[in-house]
Amino acid sequence: MKIPELQDGLRDANLDACILMDTDPNVFYFAGVELERCTLVIPSKGEPAILAVMLEEERIKADGSIGRVLSFSTAVERDKILRGLLKDFRRIAVNRDYLSLRNSDYLKSVAPIHELVDCSGNLSMLRQVKTSREIELIREACRRTDVILGKTISQFDFRTELEVKNHLHEQVIRFGDKLSFDTIVASGKNASMPHYSGSGKLQNGFCVIDFGIRHKGYCSDMTRTVYVGKPGRKDREMYELVRAAQQKGIDAAKDSAVAADVDAAARKALGRHSGSFIHGLGHHIGIEVHDAGFRIAPGSKGVLKSGMAITIEPGMYFPGKSGIRIEDDLLIRKGRGELLTKYMREFTVVG
Numbered sequence: 001m002k003i004p005e006l007q008d009g010l011r012d013a014n015l016d017a018c019i020l021m022d023t024d025p026n027v028f029y030f031a032g033v034e035l036e037r038c039t040l041v042i043p044s045k046g047e048p049a050i051l052a053v054m055l056e057e058e059r060i061k062a063d064g065s066i067g068r069v070l071s072f073s074t075a076v077e078r079d080k081i082l083r084g085l086l087k088d089f090r091r092i093a094v095n096r097d098y099l100s101l102r103n104s105d106y107l108k109s110v111a112p113i114h115e116l117v118d119c120s121g122n123l124s125m126l127r128q129v130k131t132s133r134e135i136e137l138i139r140e141a142c143r144r145t146d147v148i149l150g151k152t153i154s155q156f157d158f159r160t161e162l163e164v165k166n167h168l169h170e171q172v173i174r175f176g177d178k179l180s181f182d183t184i185v186a187s188g189k190n191a192s193m194p195h196y197s198g199s200g201k202l203q204n205g206f207c208v209i210d211f212g213i214r215h216k217g218y219c220s221d222m223t224r225t226v227y228v229g230k231p232g233r234k235d236r237e238m239y240e241l242v243r244a245a246q247q248k249g250i251d252a253a254k255d256s257a258v259a260a261d262v263d264a265a266a267r268k269a270l271g272r273h274s275g276s277f278i279h280g281l282g283h284h285i286g287i288e289v290h291d292a293g294f295r296i297a298p299g300s301k302g303v304l305k306s307g308m309a310i311t312i313e314p315g316m317y318f319p320g321k322s323g324i325r326i327e328d329d330l331l332i333r334k335g336r337g338e339l340l341t342k343y344m345r346e347f348t349v350v351g
């Protein structure tokens, strides 16, 4: 994706090349293939090259989008190839979020580099607005997530949080996809912890199910909260408050909106309960579930643009008692965002 745009930025900043290494998610972004160990060299002009061990060569050629694959079988060979590739480069763009000190030292030892310049901000800017192909992949990830979570809720007949997770995961496997993060199923008082990680017996009360898949490298992230047992009037009221807050957030999230204002629109709807909303309203999604880019949160000055994909996920948490969260994925458009996850949000009693 967007290699010509990255190269424009390199030339504007007088940089000779961008080097991305190993587990940096930007390797997948630009090269279309996930590798544990590799070096992606994108020169400011000309053809990008990827260095990897011999055993990965065929896969990179089959799955990846980089034509120039340079494989090696020994470290000495690798150094020689890289030295040749970098011999005329002096100012190199790198990503400080992922370049290890070890790799930074290595690059400087192998090539006549004068300066490593952080370009994490540029990478983030490029990735925030999705291409039409990325949008299609995110849309499909969301569609599948919707089907899986919807099925699980409509057939809800579980005794433990683990059984809920297993039911979700079996369907993910059947689709041939992966999880985009560890599924959260938090029932009863566990629901007060936004990132609860247990798998125990299902408790009565709200049950937060936060789940996402990774489809062809693209992530979804979706949460529904159902009620186990017999709800009281107060439970319904609290739930409807979160649902209304989410709708306010969805309505506010459109092209040109400032992230902090979108967050505030949802937060305000919680009224005197806004203190129980202890996290931001949302984040970008893409090749990472928390994708590059600003958060949709108080104080965030980021401006939403058409083609961005974000989550809108207000919640309320009552420590030791319960919690509620509703999360959907939204494609930013002019005028009005497009919901990518659509399963109903009506108060739902199960079991």
Ligand SMILES: [Mn+2]
Pocket (backbone or CB within 6 Å): 221, 222, 283, 311, 313, 327
């Ligand atoms: Mn999320």
